[in-house]
Structures are given as C-alpha cells and as structure tokens.
Amino acid sequence: MGNDRKQSITAWLCLLPAIIFLGVFLVYPMIDVLIYSFEEGYNFASRSFLGIGSYNYSYVLHDPYFIKALKNTFIIVIITVPMSTGIALIISIALSHITRLKELFQTIYFLPYVTNTLAVGLVFMILFRKTAYTDGMVNILINAFGARSIDFIEGPYWAKMFVMCFYTIWVVLPFKILILTSSIASVDPIYYRAAKVDGTSKLRMFYKITLPMISPMIFYLIITGFIGAFKAYSDEVALFGTDLNAAGMNTIVGYIYDMLYGNSGGYPSYASAAAIILFSIVFTITVINLIVSKKTVYYS
C-alpha cells in the first residue's frame, strides 16, 4: 500500500506543472468568460457592472454582424469538413496504391502544412484578386473558357465564400492526408489477401475492409475538423484583411475578437457571450458526432 501511495504522489507531482498551467491559463479564464457573459453593462475602465442577466446574449443574438458571422461559419463548416475529409480520403487511397514516386507525392501533399497561413493567403490573393493591372490567374483561366471575370476578393458574396472554402480545404488537406495514408497503410494486408481469395471486388474491399478499419481515424478527423472550422478566423484575415465585417466574411471567432479589440471593441461581456454561444455549438455538434460514431465506427 505504501508503495502505491508513493507512486500516486509521484504521479501527482509530475502532473502538477500542467495542472497549474492549465488552471491559470485555461480553466480560470473559462470560468471568468462564463461570469463575464452574464454581467450586464460591464465597464472596462472602472471594472464594474450594473447587474446580472442574459442581456449580453440577447444583444449578441440580435446583432446582425453576429448573425452574419454565424451564417458564414456554418457555411464554412458544412462545406469544408466533409469535402476536405472526402478529398483527403481519395488522395490517400490513390497514394497508397502507387509505388513509384510515392515519397515525392507525399511530400508535395504535405508541403502546405509547413507553409505559413499568411504566405498561403498571399498566394491565393495573387491567384484570385482582380487589380487594375491584371484580373488574376484564375480569371485568366475563366476567360479562356469564355466566361466573364469575377472579383473573388472584393466581389459577390458567393465568390468570396468559394475562395474561402477552397482555401480552407486546401489548408487542412495535408494533415488529413498524412493521418489517412498512415492509417490506410496500417491495415494488415492479410485482410486483403483473405478477401481476394474469397473473390472480393476492389470496391467491396474498400467499403467492407478499409473503411471500417480506418473509421476511428476518419471520425477523429471529422471531430477535429468541425472544431477547427468553427474556430476559423486567421484564414479569413489572410484572404480578406482585418476588417472582415466590411468584407461580409466575418466568423464567430472574428466577431469575438472585434468585440474585444477591434474598432468597435471594448465589450468583453458581448465577446464572452459570443464565446459561450460558440462553445455550446461546438459542444452540441461533438456530442452528436459521438452518438453517431457509436453506431458507425469500429474500435479494435
């Protein structure tokens, strides 16, 4: 028993730095945010408030900028999470089937992961932006097919959203490809041999063997993908600059940032309320994901 006690003390001591750090910089602020979100009429200068209630939530939920940000975020989530996971899956399967130049392609697909977001944003601007001198590479392509130029960065909403989703998918792909190629490679080839002897078609092997076996990883990517996409902000700044409200491309995290530090900033209560709303959304979606996964994901 004495030994057990000694061991658990050692374990706690090892965990202590992390617990202190997380407590000070994560748990305490989280509780603080929750408190802030219910303090009405908080004054930043005097650090005082008028009362406790749900006004902050009501304000945020009626703020057209928040509604717009909410809508943008949902569109990005719904489009980019399934598409990036699907595309990553297709590329990973293709990668696992080639033998020549496999490493080269794997490196190429992984490059965006180690590239700075803002640098990628700059490249996308050059590709998509319409300036006085040029319509941009993409528009030159569009013109070649006989269509009219579109301003992707300052033009219509759907064009901006298209660039936004395209960009997001492109940025998250490498990590997903990395995870999926390694999990496809980890499926024991004996299963494919067994299936082959039993006359299984390639397609059926994929649906009946590969997919179930890598389902925990796909599920992991979907969950982290949802969470990541709900927290989208820096990608938007990289493409459309800091004034996202003017561009009509703000996201929830962008809204929270604006409420704290932006031109219209200085409202920690509103920012906190928006943060709590975001948290509830992400929490709900994750719980739904977990419930669905119980039926579809196979864990060994």
Next chain:
Amino acid sequence: MKIVLDHITKKFPNINKKEKSEVTAVDDFSYEIPDGKLVALLGPSGCGKSTILNLISGLEKPTQGKVFFGDDDVTGLPAENRGVGLVFQNYALYPHLTVRENIRFPLENLKGDKKLSKEEMEEKVQRVAKLVQIEALLDRRPSEMSGGQQQRVAIARALVKKPKVLLLDEPLSNLDARLRLQTREELRRIQLETGITTIFVTHDQEEAMSISDYIVVMKEGRLMQKGVPQKVYDSPDNLFVAKFLGTPQINVFSGEIKDNALFIGKDKIRDGINSIDKKVYVGVRPEGFEPSKDGVLRCEFQKLEVMGRDASILSHNDNFDGTVIRSIIPSDTEVKTTGGEIVFNLKPWKTFVFDSVSEERILID
C-alpha cells in the same frame, strides 16, 4: 479435385539489396496432390512451403512451371477465380464483423446466376457453422472468442463457398499445446466429413505425421521426400528428412564403409555391405538402440532417465555428431555398464547410412 504442381519455380526479387538479385523460394517443385486427401507440406521456416500454398491459391504466380486443378491449367487464373478456401496462420478474421458476417463474406461476393438470397446465405452459414461446431457463437466478434474458436470460424469461412481445395497455413501454430491436439483431430474430422482436398503447411513434424494422408518434406524450396508419413519416417531418402522427422531427433554418427563393412570409429557395425569404401553418416533412431553386452557399438555411459513407460539412456561417442546420444528403451530393460561403458546393438531397420557428401541414403541391404 486433384492438384498438380508441374515443375514450379518461384523467384522473388531481393528487397534488401540494391543490386538486382533474386531469391529462389521454390525450386523446380513437382507434386500431384490426390483428390480428397489431406496432405501436409512440412519443412523448416523459409523452406518455401507457404509460397507453395500461395501459388496454389493464386495469390502468387509461379516464375516457371504450371499449376493444374484437375485437368484445367489455372496458372494464369487470379486467386478470386480459382475457388480455393484459404485459412491463414493468424486466421485473418475481419475484426469489425461478427462471426456470421465473417462466414457470409465470401457468399456475398458471388455474382450473376451464382448470387444467393439472404435465406440461402443464412442456411449455408448455419450448415457450415454446424460442421465446425460454432453455431452458438455466430453473433460474437472475433475478439470475443478464444484462438481455437477463431480457428473454427476461419475454417468455416473458407469452407462456406464449397471450395475445390482447402489450404491451411500453419493452422495450429497459434494455439496452445492442448488445443492443438484437439484441433488437429477436428481438422481431420472436418476433412473426412467434407471429403475436400486439403493441403496444410506446418513446421511441426508430429502434427504432419499424425493427421495427414501424405507428407511432403521440403528444404530450401526443393522437395526432399514425399509419401505416407510412417513410410517416410521408416525410410528417409536423405539425412535432412531423417533428421527432420522424429522426436527425439535421430542420432547421427560419422562413420565409414571399409572392406564391405560399416564402421563407427573402430566399432564394426555391420558386415557384407555392397559398396565402395567411403565416408558416411550413420543415423540411428532413438528407438533403434538395444543395450546388450555382445553389442556392436561402444559408448560412454552418462545417465539413465526413467520416465514411466520409457527410459532414455544418455551416452557419448567420439564419432557422434552432437553432444548427447539419446536412446529410448522400455523402462523395464536392464541396463548394464562396465567401467562407464555401455554397449548397444543397433536395429537394422532403425539404422540408416548416408553418403557424407551428398547426404543421400545409401541402401546397404
């Protein structure tokens, strides 16, 4: 259905070296597996026995030679069209599927006019589950079963589509000793009940000897000897086969044939041998020794181990090709030693002579 392997050679590219070189896994191997028999491919690991299995299943293509199922040349036919059932060493059951789904898997692959209805599939699954006695486990996952039960599921999955031939790769090596004995009897029963031509690979000679109709002993990709197990044991063609079959191992001495007599050291073992003078190996099965004061082979007595029915005499001889000569005698035999020396008579039908260079058997009678 009989299976014919006609001068099969299989070479694999050597993956360890940069330069182009090849490893020959199977070297000019010919054998005909008779219809409805249980045949064991026996040999040490790396002897090419699993490659033979893969060549029959179609998972590998021979570099040279042909494979026939009955009279049909199936050399170019891919595995999925050969209609073989294959049981892997680690069973390769799909872990995410239940036993029922695992067994049904091959049936669901059937297309065209072979396509089965749900009821037909269920009926076939039930029938084969009954054959291997796992009816009660159909809704379990492989991880919820013992090794022996998984083995039965794997056999059921291989049998459900009524294959022309059943191939088993080291079917018993993942089981514990007691289960192994039980399962090999079970394998034999299933094979006899279905009458399916069955080939199984093993490195365990006892396993091969106990249940198969024929054994094929392999070494370095070549066929060393084939035949009825007891016959191969009683009459090995070469030193390798003599050493590989039998536990404890055969005792091998360095000897020579001189003036038509066989010698081990100074001891004359046998007269009237019709052969030119040469160096030889003399192999004596442990049960081939008889302690006798007017025997022919003198050895240095070390120890007597009595174990119930049998006793082992451990002894030494300078011409012995190892450390301890182990001879097995009935435990009621009187063992007499004089001055630390024990003298044996050697039973002629348990004593084999091999050429010291080619290691081929020299028939001395």
